[in-house]
Amino acid sequence: MISEKAPAKINLTLDVLQKRPDGFHEVEMIMTTVDLADRIWLKPLDRGITIRSSERFVPNDKRNLAWQAADILRKKFDIRSGVEITLDKNIPVAAGLAGGSSDAAATLRGLNRMWNLGLSLDELAVLGASIGSDIPFCVYGGTALASGRGEQIQHLSVPPNCWVVLAKPPISVSTADIYGGLDIQSIEHPDTAGMMEALASADYENMCKKVGNALEPVTMRLHPQVSVLKEQMLKFGADTVLMSGSGPTVFGLVEHESQVARIYNGLKGFCPEVYAVRMMGERINLA
Numbered sequence: 001m002i003s004e005k006a007p008a009k010i011n012l013t014l015d016v017l018q019k020r021p022d023g024f025h026e027v028e029m030i031m032t033t034v035d036l037a038d039r040i041w042l043k044p045l046d047r048g049i050t051i052r053s054s055e056r057f058v059p060n061d062k063r064n065l066a067w068q069a070a071d072i073l074r075k076k077f078d079i080r081s082g083v084e085i086t087l088d089k090n091i092p093v094a095a096g097l098a099g100g101s102s103d104a105a106a107t108l109r110g111l112n113r114m115w116n117l118g119l120s121l122d123e124l125a126v127l128g129a130s131i132g133s134d135i136p137f138c139v140y141g142g143t144a145l146a147s148g149r150g151e152q153i154q155h156l157s158v159p160p161n162c163w164v165v166l167a168k169p170p171i172s173v174s175t176a177d178i179y180g181g182l183d184i185q186s187i188e189h190p191d192t193a194g195m196m197e198a199l200a201s202a203d204y205e206n207m208c209k210k211v212g213n214a215l216e217p218v219t220m221r222l223h224p225q226v227s228v229l230k231e232q233m234l235k236f237g238a239d240t241v242l243m244s245g246s247g248p249t250v251f252g253l254v255e256h257e258s259q260v261a262r263i264y265n266g267l268k269g270f271c272p273e274v275y276a277v278r279m280m281g282e283r284i285n286l287a
């Protein structure tokens with residue numbers, strides 16, 4: 001049996017440049033992995049792909065992104081045997097934290113080992129891109145600038161050490177609806193280059209100043225709870241607060257562990273899913 005860790009990501013920046021003819025949006029996003037992770041287990045089967053999950057809201061058929069990752073490898077390399085994929089879910093589902101994408105990326109890395117395919121992370125990322133825009137980043141983890149529709153990856157410096165408090169309000173957000181609700185002309189563009197400089201110089205204060213997400217106003221318009229949560233987190237002492245991805249999860253950054261409890265305890269009262277984790281930011285190696 002093979003096991004792989006599948007970490008969540010947060011978006012330190014998310015800019016949308018334009019809508020493309022294929023319906024996707026051209027983006028520039030700085031993403032980094034945090035220490036909140038699913039774990040996937042791969043067990044050889046004689047044939048077929050089966051999914052077991054600890055989380056009942058996750059589909060256990062071909063709609064599961066991990067299923068699609070296994071399917072693409074089986075077809076491409078003419079693999080006759082099968083696999084049972086067990087997902088220990090810790091990352092909240094449909095949260096803007098790329099849980100499903102990270103499960104798929106971990107499945108690609110794990111099956112590469114189990115089926116002795118000898119593929120590089122770059123090759124796995126290309127295969128992952130055909131399933132979802134966030135999967136290439138999740139294949140490498142770490143910290144990166146993602147461009148194109150999210151699949152073009154440029155690796156960046158590890159962010160300065162800090163704590164991340166994540167709070168997911170109990171609402172569902174469709175990524176497609178949030179992109180669809182954007183008015184491209186009125187976007188307030190985050191300072192992507194400024195964030196890259198802050199990371200390169202490991203400048204925590206500047207990193208906090210440069211966070212920004214073009215999708216945040218769209219999700220907040222549809223779900224005012226997200227802006228309430230953001231205000232609360234700032235009130236409880238976060239140095240900066242931003243929505244991750246298309247939401248609805250909001251994250252707050254603090255430099256010192258001593259600042260975490262006030263935010264965590266303050267939010268726990270009215271938001272059911274709150275997590276205090278470390279920024280990881282380091283790339284995943286092929287085992």
Ligand SMILES: C[C@@](CO)(OP(=O)(O)O)[C@H](O)COP(=O)(O)OP(=O)(O)OC[C@H]1O[C@@H](n2ccc(N)nc2=O)[C@H](O)[C@@H]1O
Pocket residue numbers: 011014023024025026027029095096097098101131132133134135148149150175176177179244245246247
């Ligand atoms: C917003 C982001 C930010 O990291 O993440 P999440 O909020 O999902 O975590 C990503 O851009 C989401 O990536 P992912 O969830 O992989 O999206 P996909 O499955 O490829 O696409 C789902 C739908 O989102 C829209 N989409 C996605 C990516 C993109 N660059 N432009 C788009 O317009 C399209 O309508 C697409 O049909």
Ligand SMILES: Nc1ncnc2c1ncn2[C@@H]1O[C@H](COP(=O)(O)OP(=O)(O)O)[C@@H](O)[C@H]1O
Pocket residue numbers: 057058059063064065066087092093094095096097098099100101103104175245247
């Ligand atoms: N392995 C998986 N884990 C979670 N959700 C999955 C998975 N595979 C497919 N999905 C579907 O993908 C959707 C988005 O899930 P997720 O990746 O958790 O969120 P996001 O794209 O917001 O980061 C969910 O609604 C879920 O039905």
